[in-house]
Every structure is written in C-alpha cells, then in structure tokens.
Amino acid sequence: MKRLLLTGAAGGLGSAMRGRLKDMADILRVSDIADLGGLAPHEEGVICDLGDRAAVDKLVEGCDGIIHLGGISVEDKFSKILNANLLGLHNLYEASRANGMPRILFASSNHTIGFYRQDEYLDHNAPLRPDGLYGVSKCFGEALARMYFDKFGQETALVRIGSCMEKPKNHRMLSTWMSYDDFLSMIECIFRVPRLGCPVIWGCSNNDTRWWDNSHVSYLGWHPRDNAERFRAEIEATVAKPAPDDPIAIYQGGPFVRDPIFAED
Ligand code: NAI
Numbered sequence: 001m002k003r004l005l006l007t008g009a010a011g012g013l014g015s016a017m018r019g020r021l022k023d024m025a026d027i028l029r030v031s032d033i034a035d036l037g038g039l040a041p042h043e044e045g046v047i048c049d050l051g052d053r054a055a056v057d058k059l060v061e062g063c064d065g066i067i068h069l070g071g072i073s074v075e076d077k078f079s080k081i082l083n084a085n086l087l088g089l090h091n092l093y094e095a096s097r098a099n100g101m102p103r104i105l106f107a108s109s110n111h112t113i114g115f116y117r118q119d120e121y122l123d124h125n126a127p128l129r130p131d132g133l134y135g136v137s138k139c140f141g142e143a144l145a146r147m148y149f150d151k152f153g154q155e156t157a158l159v160r161i162g163s164c165m166e167k168p169k170n171h172r173m174l175s176t177w178m179s180y181d182d183f184l185s186m187i188e189c190i191f192r193v194p195r196l197g198c199p200v201i202w203g204c205s206n207n208d209t210r211w212w213d214n215s216h217v218s219y220l221g222w223h224p225r226d227n228a229e230r231f232r233a234e235i236e237a238t239v240a241k242p243a244p245d246d247p248i249a250i251y252q253g254g255p256f257v258r259d260p261i262f263a264e265d
C-alpha cells in the first residue's frame with residue numbers, strides 16, 4: 001500500500017513495531033501526542049491529540065490502512081480514558097469514513113474479558129467481562145468498530161492483545177504473551193486478506209498455556225510461531241509465583257482486576 005498510518009508510534013509497542021513495518025507501505029505515517037523521535041526516510045511524523053477532531057481528520061487523509069495503537073493503555077482516570085479512547089476512537093472512525101474507509105487494526109485488549117478465570121478457555125463469542133474503565137473503553141472501541149462495519153462496511157480487525165512485549169515478564173504472561181514477530185505476521189495477514197470483515201482476533205503467540213481460541217479467523221492464514229514456554233524456566237527462577245488465591249493468579253486480567261476506579265483531580 002502507499003501510506004500506512006501508525007498511531008501510538010511513540011509508545012512501547014509502537015516503537016517496537018515501527019521499524020518492523022518498513023516493508024508494509026511506501027510511506028509510514030507515524031503519529032502520537034508525544035515526541036516521535038527521529039524519523040526514518042520512509043516515515044512522516046504527525047503530532048496529534050486523538051481527542052482533536054479536526055487534527056484526526058487531517059491525520060487520516062491520504063492513508064490506505066491504519067494501525068491504531070494510540071490511547072491510554074492502562075487503568076487511569078476516566079477523563080483521560082474518555083479523551084483518548086472514546087472521543088479519540090469516534091474521531092478516528094469519522095475521519096476514516098470521510099477518507100475512503102481504509103482498513104483499520106484496532107489494538108483492543110485482553111482487559112475486555114479480564115474477569116474470566118484463568119482456567120476458562122474462551123472463543124470470540126464469550127460475553128465481555130472488562131476488568132476496569134480501561135477495559136470498558138476497549139469494549140466501546142470494539143462496539144464502535146462493529147457498528148461502523150454493519151452500517152458502512154468499514155473493516156476492522158479487533159485485536160485483543162494479550163501481552164505484546166519482548167518477552168513475558170511473569171507467570172501470567174506465559175499464557176498471554178505475543179511476540180513482536182507474531183504481531184507483525186498478524187498485521188501482514190490482516191492487510192493482505194481480500195475480505196477482512198470485523199473479527200475479534202486474540203493477540204497471543206502459540207503458547208502452550210494460552211486461554212483463547214482463534215479458530216474462527218483461520219481464513220486470515222495467521223500462524224503464530226513463538227511460544228512463551230521457552231521462557232518458563234527463566235520466569236520460574238526469577239519471578240515469585242503469586243499465591244493461588246491472589247487475583248493475579250485467578251483472573252485472566254491479572255493485576256488489572258485489583259485496580260481501583262481512579263479519582264479525578
Ligand atoms: P503505550 O502507553 O506505551 O503507548 C500508547 C501511546 O498512545 C503513547 O505513546 C501515548 O503517548 C499515546 N497516546 C495517549 N493518549 C493519546 C492521545 N490523546 N492522542 C494521541 N496519542 C495518545 O501502550 P502500548 O503498550 O504501546 O500499547 C499500544 C496499544 O496497544 C494501546 O492501545 C494498548 O491499549 C494496546 N494494548 C497493548 C498491550 C501490550 O501488551 N503492549 C496489550 C493490550 C492492548
């Protein structure tokens with residue numbers, strides 16, 4: 001494709017994926033509210049607050065695909081979540097509708113279903129059970145995307161990312177981890193498949209102890225290759241195992257289930 005937009009490009013995942021996306025498009029438009037650092041020759045940078053409707057309209061103009069990672073990525077005050085994850089999503093979808101509806105990858109989260117137990121195996125039909133306001137905002141994003149698909153035909157991959165980082169950091173992430181390589185191959189499949197629709201895709205590697213069933217999206221041809229199991233010995237040697245009655249060890253959302261509702265200033 002000619003121009004691919006990556007929001008949240010200054011964040012943890014955005015920074016890790018930015019270079020890896022080089023061959024996906026002639027131009028990678030990287031965007032964030034935070035400093036984007038130096039730009040590679042194939043990149044163009046746009047500083048933009050997702051809550052700013054006019055700025056998001058301009059941001060999306062001329063893009064043939066969107067990887068939407070931008071937003072609040074952990075539990076926070078509702079006002080912050082409201083601006084970035086609710087208003088921001090609405091702005092993005094309206095901008096997309098006005099600009100030819102490029103295919104979107106929406107970075108949803110396992111925190112849409114964080115209150116399921118770790119001994120439950122879920123498919124995409126499992127009712128939502130968010131574990132905080134952050135998780136609720138991702139449920140909103142999924143519902144908004146679905147509505148734009150049903151009403152207008154806007155295609156979106158609703159990627160419920162588990163834990164996408166260099167390597168798993170604790171026992172829970174042996175189930176939820178997704179490697180950067182597997183995320184990249186998923187992105188390639190999402191933008192290559194002739195008809196995407198608006199599927200939920202569980203974002204985890206081929207972990208022995210994964211909790212999620214992706215068989216409904218076999219048409220994507222995505223075959224995650226990594227397996228967190230190779231880090232088990234290291235985790236067991238270096239990270240204290242939570243007690244079995246600790247919510248971290250009980251619920252799929254792990255520590256997020258214990259977060260309070262943060263007070264506004
Ligand atoms: P991050 O917090 O490191 O990056 C998010 C980026 O969004 C930041 O650079 C931030 O400046 C930007 N942002 C925040 N508010 C903004 C606004 N109003 N306007 C424009 N940009 C704004 O998070 P991370 O880990 O890189 O995650 C990326 C996305 O993937 C997030 O949407 C997150 O919810 C989602 N996700 C990530 C997971 C992971 O394991 N890294 C797991 C599940 C979901």
Ligand code: 15L
Nearest residue numbers: 073074109110111162163176
């Ligand atoms: C998320 O949704 C967060 O954005 C990320 O920081 C991780 O904590 C991840 O979930 C997780 O559950 O490990």
